[in-house]
Amino acid sequence: MELKRVSYTTTIVFLAFIVALVFPVAIAQSPEPAVAPTSDGVAIDQGIAYVLMFAALLLTYIIH
Structure with a gap:
């Protein structure tokens, strides 16, 4: 059996x-977090x- 060089x-x-296939995935950014509610009741x-x-x-x- 001969090996190809x-x-x-x-x-x-x-x-x-x-x-080239892997690099764009590595630098992909996650989506921005959701905006906090303006009034949560607290x-x-x-x-x-x-x-x-x-x-x-x-x-x-x-009174005093």
């Missing part, structure tokens, strides 16, 4: 072809809590 140029062309709850705390502080100050 592969020329240096053929090897370089083959490797260049493989790199900010509203926290705002209400601050208003109630301020009202309790004001009421306590007035």
Whole structure:
């Protein structure tokens, strides 16, 4: 059984072809993350809590 000799140029062309196929996948960027919701309810709850705390502080100050 005789082995075929592969020329240096053929090897370089083959490797260049493989790199050309793989390289774009390697530098591909993932899609941007979704935009955060403008109001998730936590900010509203926290705002209400601050208003109630301020009202309790004001009421306590007035009573004393």
